[in-house]
Amino acid sequence: MVDTVIRARGVTKSYGSLQALRGVDLDVARGECVALLGPNGAGKTTMTEILEGYRMRDGGEVRVLDSDPGSGSMAWRRRLGIVLQSTTDLTDLTVAEAVRHFTHYYDNPDDPQAVIAAVGLTEKADALIGRLSGGQRRRLDVGLGIIGRPEVLFLDEPTTGFDPEARRHFWGLIEGLKARGVTILLTTHYLDEAERLADRVSIIAAGQVVADRSPSSLRAEAMRTAAVRWREGDALREEHVEQPTAFLRTLLARFDGEVPELSVSYPTLEDVYLHLVGGEAA
Amino acid sequence: MRTVLRIGFARMEIELRQLVRDREGAFWTLVFPVVLMVIFGSVFGSQRLGHTDVTFAQYFVAGMIASGVMYTAFQNIAIWIPQERDDGTLKRLRGLPMPKAAYFVGKIGVVITTFVFQTVVLLLTGALFYGIHIPTGIDAWWRFAWIAVLGLTSCTLLGIAFSSLPRTGRGAAAVTTPVVLVLQFGSGVFFRYNDVPHWMQQFAAIFPLKWLTQGMRSVFLPPQASALEVSHSFETGRTALVLAAWTIAGAVLAVRTFRWTRREQ
Numbered sequence: 033m034v035d036t037v038i039r040a041r042g043v044t045k046s047y048g049s050l051q052a053l054r055g056v057d058l059d060v061a062r063g064e065c066v067a068l069l070g071p072n073g074a075g076k077t078t079m080t081e082i083l084e085g086y087r088m089r090d091g092g093e094v095r096v097l098d099s100d101p102g103s104g105s106m107a108w109r110r111r112l113g114i115v116l117q118s119t120t121d122l123t124d125l126t127v128a129e130a131v132r133h134f135t136h137y138y139d140n141p142d143d144p145q146a147v148i149a150a151v152g153l154t155e156k157a158d159a160l161i162g163r164l165s166g167g168q169r170r171r172l173d174v175g176l177g178i179i180g181r182p183e184v185l186f187l188d189e190p191t192t193g194f195d196p197e198a199r200r201h202f203w204g205l206i207e208g209l210k211a212r213g214v215t216i217l218l219t220t221h222y223l224d225e226a227e228r229l230a231d232r233v234s235i236i237a238a239g240q241v242v243a244d245r246s247p248s249s250l251r252a253e254a255m256r257t258a259a260v261r262w263r264e265g266d267a268l269r270e271e272h273v274e275q276p277t278a279f280l281r282t283l284l285a286r287f288d289g290e291v292p293e294l295s296v297s298y299p300t301l302e303d304v305y306l307h308l309v310g311g312e313a314a
Numbered sequence: 315m316r317t318v319l320r321i322g323f324a325r326m327e328i329e330l331r332q333l334v335r336d337r338e339g340a341f342w343t344l345v346f347p348v349v350l351m352v353i354f355g356s357v358f359g360s361q362r363l364g365h366t367d368v369t370f371a372q373y374f375v376a377g378m379i380a381s382g383v384m385y386t387a388f389q390n391i392a393i394w395i396p397q398e399r400d401d402g403t404l405k406r407l408r409g410l411p412m413p414k415a416a417y418f419v420g421k422i423g424v425v426i427t428t429f430v431f432q433t434v435v436l437l438l439t440g441a442l443f444y445g446i447h448i449p450t451g452i453d454a455w456w457r458f459a460w461i462a463v464l465g466l467t468s469c470t471l472l473g474i475a476f477s478s479l480p481r482t483g484r485g486a487a488a489v490t491t492p493v494v495l496v497l498q499f500g501s502g503v504f505f506r507y508n509d510v511p512h513w514m515q516q517f518a519a520i521f522p523l524k525w526l527t528q529g530m531r532s533v534f535l536p537p538q539a540s541a542l543e544v545s546h547s548f549e550t551g552r553t554a555l556v557l558a559a560w561t562i563a564g565a566v567l568a569v570r571t572f573r574w575t576r577r578e579q
Contacts, residue, residue, distance in 0.1 A: 084409060106317075109411035116409070119402025124335035125328065136324035137410045160335075180411070 113182030322419025391473030471564030
């Protein structure tokens with residue numbers, strides 16, 4: 033039996049005349065890492081904030097750790113870790129002071145020093161938070177999110193604005209949490225991040241789920257058809273085929289010698305994503 | 315209840331730490347009333363009130379301590395909360411297993427601590443340079459204590475209610491400061507209350523500051539100075555009633571209007 037940590041059915045939410053969510057379903061099993069992927073304004077943050085108990089849904093059913101987030105108790109909140117989109121608070125405290133302070137909210141908090149080490153800030157423990165780089169600051173946010181030993185961790189766009197190296201470091205940190213069995217719901221608009229971290233990707237566009245599957249099956253979809261391009265006379269030709277080798281055999285037979293500007297390419301994961309997102313939005 | 319106090323004290327500790335780190339802010343919180351004391355004390359300080367030997371400096375220090383209640387409770391809270399709404403503090407707190415009350419306990423703790431430091435600095439300056447008499451009777455200090463506690467509580471609650479008015483943290487000071495200044499003029503802080511026009515007296519008497527100022531005069535002025543009051547009495551009982559009424563009104567307003575997030579959201 034799979035232990036479901038997050039279960040949402042037909043969640044709707046409107047802001048005035050704007051329908052932000054139009055019936056979203058989501059399941060996250062214990063220990064799983066699911067990425068909510070989608071363009072800006074797709075409804076990722078609205079959905080996450082409904083699950084965190086920040087916003088009330090208009091309709092649908094939601095259970096997080098067997099409670100309705102809309103009326104979650106203190107005991108329920110203690111089992112959650114929340115990393116919001118980046119904030120500018122706490123600037124006058126040191127890393128160690130902030131982490132130590134946040135232990136006060138929980139009954140059985142983790143050791144502050146261990147948490148600081150886990151997020152790779154041991155050398156910055158006595159630095160003022162206002163002086164941290166963007167990546168260090170986000171790692172601190174994760175530290176504050178996990179100090180209460182949460183069963184489920186929400187990460188809202190954790191790596192926006194990171195340089196590639198900082199992003200890679202950050203991914204290592206999240207993989208460490210996954211290894212400890214923390215259930216993670218991640219929102220991101222970076223495809224590579226979702227592919228690296230998530231067991232399952234739920235793509236949201238215009239308030240609806242347009243795909244919910246593993247990153248590898250998305251990749252398999254990308255590999256299903258290849259684009260063959262070549263020049264014939266003045267025209268640039270392009271064919272999308274499922275069996276490129278067979279197609280090439282017939283193509284090559286029609287030409288003597290070189291086929292001008294011949295190329296065979298597979299769509300990238302990004303192409304698949306854009307197709308899914310665009311197809312629904314159109 | 316134990317959780318509320320435990321987290322409330324932790325918040326008080328961390329907020330005070332942040333306050334002290336913000337050196338300019340901390341410095342001006344302590345020194346601003348002293349600056350006013352120096353200005354008014356130097357200009358009018360040695361003038362006598364009526365036929366008594368009470369100096370204006372003595373009258374003024376009572377008004378400044380009452381103003382200190384307004385500054386530390388009302389004004390600071392009404393400015394801090396919108397800033398905390400802007401920088402994400404409140405949003406972060408709301409996602410934590412923290413009873414709302416713990417947040418307010420922390421704020422009241424910060425307010426009381428700030429007020430105590432501000433008042434000590436003010437009284438020391440006044441005593442050293444302007445010949446301020448500091449009362450020694452247990453009676454006077456008991457009165458001081460309950461007036462300060464009622465005043466700080468009601469003004470903190472009103473500050474919380476007021477904090478939902480400014481749309482941004484940056485606008486908060488601009489909206490709050492004039493309110494305090496106008497009340498100070500009307501309540502007999504900068505001038506004697508008797509010299510304030512009647513309509514202004516009436517207006518100021520609706521709000522807590524006038525009663526705080528009068529109450530602090532009952533602590534820092536000799537008993538016979540009550541004859542100099544407009545009503546020929548310090549009206550201690552009425553002061554208690556008005557401040558209690560504002561505490562209740564403030565609590566109702568604070569609970570009904572407090573918002574964790576900015577209005578647009």
